[in-house]
Amino acid sequence: MLTFTLRRLLLAIPTLLVISLVIFLLVDLAPGSPMSDIPLTVPPDVRQRMIEALGADQPVFVRYVLWLRQFFWVEPAFLIDGWFGTTLSEGEQRILSWQSRSPVFTIIGQRLPQTLTVIGTAYLVGILIALPIGIYSAYRQYSLFDQGGTLFAMIGFSVPTFFSGTLFIIIFAVWLGWFPTKYNTQLDVVDWATFWEQIRQMALPVMTLGLANAAAISRYMRSSMLDNMTMDYVRTARAKGLSERTVVLKHVLRNSLIPVVTVIALGIPSIFGGAIITENLFGVNGIGAALIGAIHASDLPMVQTLAFIFAVLIVLFNLIADILYGLLDPRIRYD
Amino acid sequence: MKLKTALLGAVAVLGLAPAAFAERGADGEVRLTFPQAVSIVNPYLSGGTKDILAAAMVLEPLAVVDPDGVLVPRLAVEIPTMENGGISEDMTSITWKLQPGLLWSDGTAVTADDAVFTWQYCTHPEGGCSQATKFEGVASVEAVDPSTIKVTFDGPKPNPYTAFVSGLSPLLQKAQFEACIGAAAPTCTDANNMPIGTGPFMVTGFAVNDTVSMTANPNFRDPAKPAFATAVIKGGGDAEGSARAVMETGEFDYAWNTQIPPDSQAAMTAAGKGQFVVAFGTLVERIEMNLTNPSPDLPEGERSTVKHPHPILSDIRVRTALSKAIDRSILVEIGYGAGGKPTCNVIPAPEAWASDNTACLTQDLEGAKALLEEAGWTDTDGDGVRDRDGVKLSLLYQTTVNPIRQDFQALIKDWWSEIGVETELKAIDPGVFFGGDPGSPDTFQKFYADVEMYANNSDSPDPETYLAQYLCANIPSPETQWQGENINRFCDPAYDALHAELTGTTDIAQRQDIAKRLNDMVTKDSMVVVPLVHRGTLSAHSNTLGGVRINAWDMETWNVADWFRVK
Numbered sequence: 001m002l003t004f005t006l007r008r009l010l011l012a013i014p015t016l017l018v019i020s021l022v023i024f025l026l027v028d029l030a031p032g033s034p035m036s037d038i039p040l041t042v043p044p045d046v047r048q049r050m051i052e053a054l055g056a057d058q059p060v061f062v063r064y065v066l067w068l069r070q071f072f073w074v075e076p077a078f079l080i081d082g083w084f085g086t087t088l089s090e091g092e093q094r095i096l097s098w099q100s101r102s103p104v105f106t107i108i109g110q111r112l113p114q115t116l117t118v119i120g121t122a123y124l125v126g127i128l129i130a131l132p133i134g135i136y137s138a139y140r141q142y143s144l145f146d147q148g149g150t151l152f153a154m155i156g157f158s159v160p161t162f163f164s165g166t167l168f169i170i171i172f173a174v175w176l177g178w179f180p181t182k183y184n185t186q187l188d189v190v191d192w193a194t195f196w197e198q199i200r201q202m203a204l205p206v207m208t209l210g211l212a213n214a215a216a217i218s219r220y221m222r223s224s225m226l227d228n229m230t231m232d233y234v235r236t237a238r239a240k241g242l243s244e245r246t247v248v249l250k251h252v253l254r255n256s257l258i259p260v261v262t263v264i265a266l267g268i269p270s271i272f273g274g275a276i277i278t279e280n281l282f283g284v285n286g287i288g289a290a291l292i293g294a295i296h297a298s299d300l301p302m303v304q305t306l307a308f309i310f311a312v313l314i315v316l317f318n319l320i321a322d323i324l325y326g327l328l329d330p331r332i333r334y335d
Numbered sequence: 336m337k338l339k340t341a342l343l344g345a346v347a348v349l350g351l352a353p354a355a356f357a358e359r360g361a362d363g364e365v366r367l368t369f370p371q372a373v374s375i376v377n378p379y380l381s382g383g384t385k386d387i388l389a390a391a392m393v394l395e396p397l398a399v400v401d402p403d404g405v406l407v408p409r410l411a412v413e414i415p416t417m418e419n420g421g422i423s424e425d426m427t428s429i430t431w432k433l434q435p436g437l438l439w440s441d442g443t444a445v446t447a448d449d450a451v452f453t454w455q456y457c458t459h460p461e462g463g464c465s466q467a468t469k470f471e472g473v474a475s476v477e478a479v480d481p482s483t484i485k486v487t488f489d490g491p492k493p494n495p496y497t498a499f500v501s502g503l504s505p506l507l508q509k510a511q512f513e514a515c516i517g518a519a520a521p522t523c524t525d526a527n528n529m530p531i532g533t534g535p536f537m538v539t540g541f542a543v544n545d546t547v548s549m550t551a552n553p554n555f556r557d558p559a560k561p562a563f564a565t566a567v568i569k570g571g572g573d574a575e576g577s578a579r580a581v582m583e584t585g586e587f588d589y590a591w592n593t594q595i596p597p598d599s600q601a602a603m604t605a606a607g608k609g610q611f612v613v614a615f616g617t618l619v620e621r622i623e624m625n626l627t628n629p630s631p632d633l634p635e636g637e638r639s640t641v642k643h644p645h646p647i648l649s650d651i652r653v654r655t656a657l658s659k660a661i662d663r664s665i666l667v668e669i670g671y672g673a674g675g676k677p678t679c680n681v682i683p684a685p686e687a688w689a690s691d692n693t694a695c696l697t698q699d700l701e702g703a704k705a706l707l708e709e710a711g712w713t714d715t716d717g718d719g720v721r722d723r724d725g726v727k728l729s730l731l732y733q734t735t736v737n738p739i740r741q742d743f744q745a746l747i748k749d750w751w752s753e754i755g756v757e758t759e760l761k762a763i764d765p766g767v768f769f770g771g772d773p774g775s776p777d778t779f780q781k782f783y784a785d786v787e788m789y790a791n792n793s794d795s796p797d798p799e800t801y802l803a804q805y806l807c808a809n810i811p812s813p814e815t816q817w818q819g820e821n822i823n824r825f826c827d828p829a830y831d832a833l834h835a836e837l838t839g840t841t842d843i844a845q846r847q848d849i850a851k852r853l854n855d856m857v858t859k860d861s862m863v864v865v866p867l868v869h870r871g872t873l874s875a876h877s878n879t880l881g882g883v884r885i886n887a888w889d890m891e892t893w894n895v896a897d898w899f900r901v902k
Contacts, residue, residue, distance in 0.1 A: 008471055019805055024780070025534070029626055029768065031764070031766070031772060031775045032766035032767050032770045032772070033766070033769075033770030033771055033772050035770065035771060036765060036766040036767070036768075036769040036770040036771070037383045037769075038465060039383070039384065039791070039792075039794070040382075040769070040791045040792075040820075041468075041791075041792065041794035041801075042465060043468060043820070044771070044818035044819065044820075046464075046467045046468060047463065047771065047820075049460070049462075049463050049464075049465075050463040050465055051463075052461075052463060053461060053462060053463020053518070053520070053521065054463065054521070057551065065518070093522070096521055096522070097374075097543070099374045100374035100375050100525075100543045101520075101521040101527055101545070102375075102524050102525065102528065102543045103521075103524065104523070106543070107543045107544070107677055110542045110543060110545070111545070112544075115652065169576075169579070173583075173584050174579065174583045174584060174606075177584070180584070180586050181576065181579065181580055181584055181586060181693065182368065182569055182576075182580050182586055184546075184569070185539060185542055185545055186546050186548060186567075188541065209857065234550065241676060265356075265761075270437040279571075280571060280572055280573070281572065281576065282570045282572075283368075283569060283570075283572050283576070285372065285542070285545040285546075285570070285571045289571055290544060293544055293571075295374070296766060298766055298770065
């Protein structure tokens with residue numbers, strides 16, 4: 001298992017380097033300019049000087065190598081300096097966003113908490129809703145509950161979040177006035193009152209995303225359960241006289257969870273990636289909103305860094321899913 | 336003892352009474368929301384209005400422009416004029432006097448050196464200052480004494496109110512930015528996000544592209560202002576969401592740039608929590624005609640250049656017919672509602688500068704058809720599209736991706752098809768269209784289409800620089816890396832000569848007269864530019880927020896010190 005993990009980690013290095021180059025070239029070749037947002041009243045020569053000040057006029061490979069150096073040397077050095085008070089990164093240029101001239105990692109640091117809280121909670125809520133629905137739907141296949149679960153999943157799948165989100169805003173914020181529509185990222189949870197405020201402001205985005213997440217996972221859970229329900233070991237378990245509860249929740253569920261856990265683990269990088277539409281709609285301003293804003297403004301360093309971090313997370317969680325699979329299912333071993 | 340207590344109480348009441356009406360920080364928090372979040376609070380490095388709006392609450396210039404287009408002193412004692420001796424006889428210098436006792440929010444004194452530094456900061460060749468035009472023609476800025484700033488120009492300057500005037504060009508604190516000049520400018524993250532200013536607020540927390548938190552500046556020169564103790568600017572989302580947060584849920588007090596469809600405007604106003612306010616500057620949505628041939632059959636490097644005149648649009652009768660076919664009031668009704676007015680002018684405001692040109696306001700389909708007939712365009716093969724010498728009257732009409740613009744495209748295509756003109760529509764990502772990348776075929780400067788639609792405005796009430804865009808020398812071409820503002824490729828020596836006359840004229844009435852004539856030359860006389868809608872900035876504010884005076888000539892937050900809570 002250890003050699004397998006090490007081998008996979010070493011293989012990931014060239015993969016990630018190629019990914020970083022491809023992302024860099026894709027972002028660079030995409031049309032658009034970091035100057036497209038500034039008003040037309042700013043004349044061309046001033047624009048040109050602004051581009052030069054950003055370093056955006058340098059040849060693409062110079063910028064790529066510079067970015068690699070900043071990402072793999074300057075930023076870790078800066079982090080170590082922060083921890084141990086060393087001066088490794090002194091005088092070095094960190095990766096700066098073109099749009100805001102702030103260090104990209106500072107922005108990510110500001111945004112990660114709300115993305116993890118909101119999107120993470122939505123994922124968790126989604127799983128908690130999905131598993132029982134999936135289990136019971138499979139156990140009572142074609143029952144009224146199963147039909148209801150299918151309808152729920154259909155709605156969750158097919159209604160886009162920009163629609164369901166807006167609908168929730170109109171119902172719960174405008175008509176009923178229960179929840180705020182704009183997320184306050186500066187809220188510090190220090191007592192019950194602020195905790196309650198945090199719950200209220202998370203309600204709408206979590207509801208919107210939770211619905212979409214639950215829909216997908218409940219379908220996986222249901223089909224995996226159905227596959228196992230007809231297996232011989234289930235009949236054996238029943239023949240042994242075990243209670244239905246033990247048969248379903250111990251024997252069937254455990255075996256059915258194996259593929260579902262893989263699906264859940266593979267979905268975790270998307271939590272870090274944020275939810276572009278939902279974040280924008282509710283003003284959560286997490287990573288997803290940062291990414292779309294940077295793409296609109298052709299903020300190459302920001303897009304590049306974020307996309308690369310996503311790539312790292314996806315490679316990492318694929319590995320974790322594989323290892324988890326081996327742990328959950330003793331029949332599978334990688335050595 | 337009782338008497339003494341009572342007397343003390345009376346004194347306290349008397350003493351506090353005036354303060355209760357005007358006390359700094361008495362009204363709690365003012366909450367603003369922008370559809371685009373604030374990226375940086377330094378206007379000299381900023382990419383857009385959203386940043387400068389936030390900066391204007393913190394940093395102040397010597398003078399601002401009020402909603403009527405009149406200069407009002409801010410940090411200066413008065414507006415320098417020829418009469419009070421502030422402007423030299425030969426118009427080559429202007430001398431500003433700072434108000435006495437001005438303090439930065441950190442408690443240090445504001446001096447003329449700060450202004451000198453600001454000029455050096457923005458004109459440094461490696462700094463990439465986005466407001467460099469504000470200092471164009473400035474030869475030097477000197478501190479005559481700690482409270483006197485002398486700006487010298489490299490020649491007579493009829494409009495010397497550029498440097499240090501309006502929210503685009505405020506004073507920076509030398510002590511804070513001294514190490515941030517030139518190439519180091521972008522690296523000073525803290526200074527750029529939390530500049531020390533003289534304005535009513537100071538930044539206390541900054542989350543990039545998300546939230547700016549501010550508190551009242553304890554050293555603000557008016558001890559009774561601002562009425563609010565704190566201010567928050569939350570960004571992100573879209574215009575609809577921002578408007579809703581003010582007009583329907585009441586979570587915010589002010590939303591900037593809430594341009595939403597007219598029916599949504601009406602529905603939100605009906606909720607009764609707030610109101611839309613609109614300010615009309617010089618922003619005009621227009622169709623620009625390409626006077627050169629954009630045909631893909633031409634070799635690259637010759638498309639849309641003056642070498643090849645446009646086969647159809649070079650004829651003024653065709654251009655006029657295209658304009659006549661458009662019903663501008665329907666466009667306004669569908670696209671902008673209260674946020675727009677039909678116009679025929681490139682310079683629609685201020686009133687004194689705007690021509691009385693209104694001929695285009697009534698749609699005239701028959702007149703348009705007659706003009707096309709006269710120009711020799713007839714439908715010989717009966718397919719509904721006019722042709723001449725085997726060439727079809729067919730146009731490529733491009734603009735940016737934007738729901739209102741796509742509505743406009745569809746409507747105008749309809750009207751043009753009624754007069755026998757075939758139109759092909761194209762919508763381009765705004766980042767590409769306005770990006771100016773010489774390698775892209777889709778920039779508005781390259782203009783690889785017959786007509787294109789976008790909006791443009793003058794950044795000051797005086798349109799001299801704005802009108803300069805139609806000079807022959809500003810035609811974009813491969814030689815200029817496709818840079819240049821004369822995107823119609825319009826070239827008229829008479830226009831150039833008249834513009835030169837404007838540059839040399841100082842009398843305000845004469846300047847206005849010349850500007851009107853220049854406006855007419857590109858619009859009604861030549862129909863090179865076909866103005867459609869005079870667009871305002873539409874913002875929303877809550878009914879509980881008082882003191883808002885929306886301003887088209889300066890930043891909307893120009894008078895945030897005067898905002899208060901209506902009780």
